[in-house]
Amino acid sequence: xxxxxxxxxxxxxxxxxxxxxxxxxxxxxxxxxxxxxxxxxxxxxxxxxxxxxxxxxxxxxxxxxxxxxxxxxxxxxxxxxxxxxxxxxxxxxxxxxxxxxxxxxxxxxxxxxxxxxxxxxxxxxxxxxxxxxxxxxxxxxxxxxxxxxxxxxxxxxxxxxxxxxxxxxxxxxxxxxxxxxxxxxxxxxxxxxxxxxxxxxxxxxxxxxxxxxxxxxxxxxxxxxxxxxxxxxxxxxxxxxxxxxxxxxxxxxxxxxxxx
Amino acid sequence: xxxxxxxxxxxxxxxxxxxxxxxxxxxxxxxxxxxxxxxxxxxxxxxxxxxxxxxxxxxxxxxxxxxxxxxxxxxxxxxxxxxxxxxxxxxxxxxxxxxxxxxxxxxxxxxxxxxxxxxxxxxxxxxxxxxxxxxxxxxxxxxxxxxxxxxxxxxxxxxxxxxxxxxxxxxxxxxxxxxxxxxxxxxxxxxxxxxxxxxxxxxxxxxxxxxxxxxxxxxxxxxxxxxxxxxxxxxxxxxxxxxxxxxxxxxxxxxxxxxxxxxxxxxxxxxxxxxxxxxxxxxxxxxxxxxxxxxxxxxxxxxxxxxxxxxxxxxxxxxxxxxxxxxxxxxxxxxxxxxxxxxxxxxxxxxxxxxxxxxxxxxxxxxxxxxxxxxxxxxxxxxxxxxxxxxxxxxxxxxxxxxxxxxxxxxxxxxxxxxxxxxxxxxxxxxxxxxxxxxxxxxxxxxxxxxxxxxxxxxxxxxxxxxxxxxxxxxxxxxx
Ligand SMILES: Nc1ncnc2c1ncn2[C@@H]1O[C@H](COP(=O)(O)OP(=O)(O)OP(=O)(O)O)[C@@H](O)[C@H]1O
Ligand SMILES: [Mg+2]
Numbered sequence: 001x002x003x004x005x006x007x008x009x010x011x012x013x014x015x016x017x018x019x020x021x022x023x024x025x026x027x028x029x030x031x032x033x034x035x036x037x038x039x040x041x042x043x044x045x046x047x048x049x050x051x052x053x054x055x056x057x058x059x060x061x062x063x064x065x066x067x068x069x070x071x072x073x074x075x076x077x078x079x080x081x082x083x084x085x086x087x088x089x090x091x092x093x094x095x096x097x098x099x100x101x102x103x104x105x106x107x108x109x110x111x112x113x114x115x116x117x118x119x120x121x122x123x124x125x126x127x128x129x130x131x132x133x134x135x136x137x138x139x140x141x142x143x144x145x146x147x148x149x150x151x152x153x154x155x156x157x158x159x160x161x162x163x164x165x166x167x168x169x170x171x172x173x174x175x176x177x178x179x180x181x182x183x184x185x186x187x188x189x190x191x192x193x194x195x196x197x198x199x200x201x202x203x204x205x206x207x208x209x210x211x212x213x214x215x216x217x218x219x220x221x222x223x224x225x226x227x228x229x230x231x232x233x234x235x236x237x238x239x240x241x242x243x244x245x246x247x248x249x250x251x252x253x254x255x256x257x258x259x260x
Numbered sequence: 261x262x263x264x265x266x267x268x269x270x271x272x273x274x275x276x277x278x279x280x281x282x283x284x285x286x287x288x289x290x291x292x293x294x295x296x297x298x299x300x301x302x303x304x305x306x307x308x309x310x311x312x313x314x315x316x317x318x319x320x321x322x323x324x325x326x327x328x329x330x331x332x333x334x335x336x337x338x339x340x341x342x343x344x345x346x347x348x349x350x351x352x353x354x355x356x357x358x359x360x361x362x363x364x365x366x367x368x369x370x371x372x373x374x375x376x377x378x379x380x381x382x383x384x385x386x387x388x389x390x391x392x393x394x395x396x397x398x399x400x401x402x403x404x405x406x407x408x409x410x411x412x413x414x415x416x417x418x419x420x421x422x423x424x425x426x427x428x429x430x431x432x433x434x435x436x437x438x439x440x441x442x443x444x445x446x447x448x449x450x451x452x453x454x455x456x457x458x459x460x461x462x463x464x465x466x467x468x469x470x471x472x473x474x475x476x477x478x479x480x481x482x483x484x485x486x487x488x489x490x491x492x493x494x495x496x497x498x499x500x501x502x503x504x505x506x507x508x509x510x511x512x513x514x515x516x517x518x519x520x521x522x523x524x525x526x527x528x529x530x531x532x533x534x535x536x537x538x539x540x541x542x543x544x545x546x547x548x549x550x551x552x553x554x555x556x557x558x559x560x561x562x563x564x565x566x567x568x569x570x571x572x573x574x575x576x577x578x579x580x581x582x583x584x585x586x587x588x589x590x591x592x593x594x595x596x597x598x599x600x601x602x603x604x605x606x607x608x609x610x611x612x613x614x615x616x617x618x619x620x621x622x623x624x625x626x627x628x629x630x631x632x633x634x635x636x637x638x639x640x641x642x643x644x645x646x647x648x649x650x651x652x653x654x655x656x657x658x659x660x661x662x663x664x665x666x667x668x669x670x671x672x673x674x675x676x677x678x679x680x681x682x683x684x685x686x687x688x689x690x691x692x693x694x695x696x697x698x699x700x701x702x703x704x705x706x707x708x709x710x711x712x713x714x715x716x717x718x719x720x721x722x723x724x725x726x727x728x729x730x731x732x733x734x735x736x737x738x739x740x
Contacts (some may be wrong), residue, residue, distance in 0.1 A: 051691065071695050075695055089706070089707060091710030102697075230674065
């Protein structure tokens with residue numbers, strides 16, 4: 001479903017992603033782990049089409065080239081990124097934001113827009129999923145939200161948008177134990193044969209709740225190792241030392257991810 | 261960054277959708293301003309002697325006054341002798357019902373989205389429609405009369421309620437107050453008058469729509485609102501003008517009198533023609549607005565200023581009585597070559613008076629936006645309080661925002677607080693919205709509207725929607 005080949009991204013001439021390969025099949029959940037600054041968020045933004053990178057290589061979703069599209073067109077194609085640092089938009093009502101977002105992609109896909117009343121039901125269902133209190137819908141987008149509340153709000157948005165590909169960038173960071181469970185069960189509830197997920201995380205703990213099909217190690221802009229969930233356990237015990245030193249210069253590694 | 265800046269600039273360069281003009285048969289005076297012009301206007305309106313004398317004293321004052329020093333404004337000199345001071349649509353002198361309104365005028369207001377047929381209207385708003393400074397019709401008069409509310413054109417008020425007009429005219433903005441107020445007092449043509457008797461809560465919103473249609477005419481309306489003890493009224497003015505290459509002068513005066521425990525809420529949605537990207541044409545909007553709040557009275561100004569080439573206005577409140585309350589909520593957008601110099605004056609005279617000021621300035625294109633506000637606490641104003649918050653939003657790198665607060669405190673018990681912020685629409689915010697599927701334009705308009713939320717929340721419901729739309733339209737452009 002998602003096919004990424006030799007993807008490079010640099011900022012002002014400084015390379016960040018240095019030839020990233022990844023295939024994510026329909027219904028699969030892939031975890032990406034890696035040291036700070038290795039390029040995990042950059043990968044998410046490269047898929048979402050953020051300005052400011054020089055991009056090369058290929059990234060297709062269901063065979064459609066993502067790299068030429070504007071961010072909003074990628075969203076309409078089904079790409080959703082749960083932000084590591086969700087953005088505050090003061091004065092804009094959360095519910096209104098969600099409905100505008102959903103109707104924007106529906107319009108782009110030639111579907112009918114959802115009215116305020118019907119949307120309420122959609123929002124309510126999503127709220128239940130992440131056990132969010134109702135008043136969050138009436139507050140401004142992320143404004144004054146605690147770190148954990150922002151992350152929960154990202155999952156709420158994912159539940160409303162029903163994306164084809166969700167990239168969750170450290171959605172578990174900053175969550176308390178209960179919130180982690182809630183977010184994880186929200187994610188699990190949204191797993192489906194038509195939906196693929198990439199979960200970026202630093203912690204094996206999240207992967208106990210969300211059992212990934214594959215785990216990848218991203219170091220210095222490249223995927224240097226891939227395996228099943230036991231790889232995460234190994235990292236938990238040994239850190240990235242094994243990979244940081246010699247794997248860096250290793251030739252391309254075979255991928256264990258399924259084909260598109 | 262530069263890519264986004266350019267796009268934002270394009271977004272800001274939207275076109276003006278009310279730029280049409282209507283072919284009305286108009287009675288227009290030759291250009292020039294002398295004592296005879298003042299007499300001509302007064303005569304055309306069959307005014308009583310006292311009003312002519314009042315005008316003449318204003319004219320005399322004006323002749324000895326100097327134009328204000330424009331501080332932050334770049335402005336071409338205005339040729340006061342090149343203007344015409346009287347333009348009125350020719351029409352039947354008395355209108356008994358909506359059917360008497362000139363169909364051309366009715367069509368014009370339909371185009372503006374303001375239907376004048378009562379049955380079709382916003383059910384809870386009475387409208388006074390003013391074209392080229394002359395009131396053409398006032399709706400819902402009968403309903404209002406039942407409540408004892410007088411809502412009519414200024415000329416009618418002079419004719420039908422001369423004692424009320426005489427008592428209050430110039431009582432808040434004296435003729436010599438400033439250059440433009442003096443000019444207005446000498447040559448004002450029409451406007452709205454509104455009187456709420458003691459204890460009455462006005463049963464509907466009152467609204468005046470101003471439309472400048474003629475070319476090369478100065479526009480000088482006069483609005484007077486008197487709210488007797490314990491009364492309440494909410495009033496809205498809207499303004500549009502056709503697209504013209506010349507600058508047009510609009511110098512209105514608005515006076516509000518809120519007697520004991522009365523409340524006046526005055527909202528403005530100003531969308532005069534702003535001129536084009538190169539600064540050609542557009543309205544010079546030099547307006548004096550002031551209210552006097554007596555004991556326990558409250559005056560609240562809310563303004564959304566998206567139009568005009570130059571806006572120069574400081575809706576003010578004289579907090580005369582003890583515990584009087586003054587509020588000022590403002591959104592001012594300057595894009596293209598627009599310049600806005602706006603703010604408020606809160607004059608605390610009574611004890612325990614409070615004022616609050618929320619100003620949101622948005623600058624885009626090559627627009628310049630200045631907040632200029634005065635908070636003055638006189639010796640008599642024991643325990644006066646003021647809170648001021650000025651937020652500026654910059655869209656692009658060729659525009660400017662300036663905040664100039666003046667604070668004069670003569671009573672040490674006063675508490676005056678001032679907060680100011682300047683921000684840009686974050687690329688992060690735009691990207692976040694676009695990642696959620698919104699176009700850049702939609703995202704921009706959503707973010708800017710969010711920035712203005714606190715002010716829009718103060719507008720009457722029907723107009724909050726209108727204001728948001730207006731802001732979006734003013735920001736929309738050629739992207740996509
Ligand atoms: N705008 C930028 N200008 C310069 N360098 C940047 C910019 N954005 C990111 N980088 C650099 O790119 C590298 C990768 O950043 P990225 O945010 O993708 O890391 P990450 O793997 O997500 O790290 P973390 O685990 O801390 O979230 C970092 O070294 C970062 O400093
Ligand atoms: Mg990151």
